Amino acid sequence: MSRKRPTVADLRAMKGKRQLTMLRVTTLEQAEAAERAGVDIVSIPPALLLDPRYRDAAPSLFSMPGENFYEIGTGDDFVRWAFRMVKASADAVYCSASYATVKRMADEAVPVIGHVGLIPSRATWTGGYRAVGKTAETALQIFEAVKQYETAGAFGAEIEVVPVEVAAAISRRTSLFMLSMGAGTGCDAQYLFAEDVLGENRGHMPRHSKVYRNFAAEYDRLQAERIAAFSEFVADCNAGAYPQDRHVVHMDPAELDLFMKRLGAA
Template sequence: MSRKRPTIADLRAMKGKRQLTMLRVMTLEEAEAAERAGIDIVSIPPDLMLNPEYRDAAPTLFSMPGDNFFEIGTADDFVRWAFRLYKAGADAVYCSASYATVKAMADEAIPVIGHVGLIPSRATWTGGFKAVGKTAQSALDIMDAVRKYEAAGAFGAEIEVVPVEVAKAISERTSLFMLSMGAGTGCDAQYLFAEDILGQNRGHMPRHSKVYRNFAAEYDRLQQERIAAFTEYRQDVESLAYPEDRHVVHMDPTELENFLKALDS
């Protein structure tokens, strides 16, 4: 049986009933792979959402484009940005800007996903890239942020690197659809980056990431093959082994004779 793309109403109806899967994908190929693998939700760059080939590759993925708030601008800029993406087939948009900006989009019936816990673009306020919500007060601060998102009209929120007990307690007490990145199974969906799953990331691996393939090694192998191919090409040119007769075209002998006579006349 073929599946259909879930709506906001569908996701709300599934809240608390089963774990959904979510990926951050960056390319059309990754989106197509997520579609064929049966992934439920993807976060994507806005430019990918605007690619006319995207929905052919990923017809049933609940797709959420997002960008850093400082790349977009004011609340009015966000509304225009969101409408453009919504028109292109987005199901929701990610926004870590102000609650007023979230409200401006929600007031136009645009489904918005916010962000609580460790928010990379604002990590300086919570002590850098580390877990948030490990004390009662900081956990209450996260709950307060969730309540503010509710009041602003957001549909859901990513909750990142928060103790599992805190994330579960918050998810049970909010109507928001909660996307867990390193916050345990007490939320509504598990969220990982495709580059981590595929082993493309050569730098620091987050605690919550899990590597399923080693693309970095494959890329290294392909780079060595690339260098070898370019070297062989250079050697063929230098030794006159390239081009061979099969790589060029020849002129009819009579036409060639007429051409050469004309050149010399």
């Protein structure tokens, strides 16, 4: 039996009742795998949502396109972008721009997800790529950001790399649907990147990530096979082993004779 795609109202009703699952997926194959695996929520590039094949691959995934706010522009640009995303079947949109921009979209009934804690595009303000909210003062700043999102009309917020105690306390005190990336189970959904889950990265892995497969090794194996196949093709061409007679077509002898005569006359 196929699953029903959840609405914002459905997610709000589930707040505090169970942990939902969320992945960042970037390809149709990943989206289809998330659908078939029973993942609840996905963050996706806008281009993937706009692919006409997307909803065939992921009919029941609560889908949230997101883009770095530097790529979109002003509040007016965000509203136009959000309308385009909702029209293309987005269930919510991610926005790490200003609270005023969030409010602009929320005022138009667009479900918006904000971002608190470690925000990669603003990491310079919090000391780089490290945990945020480890002191009472900085933890209170995260809580204040959540309250600002509430006032702006956001539906939820990603909370990234924040101490579990802080994230849980905040989640209990907000109506926002809280998406935990490395912030523990006191929130409403657990969020990981598909590339980390699949082991596609060869470099640094975030503390909160968990690797379930080793795709990097499989990619290395496939690349070695790719190089070997190309090398064999080069060797065959150099040795005259390709093409063979079965790889080409021949002209009828009578037609060939006529062609050669006309070619000579030309």
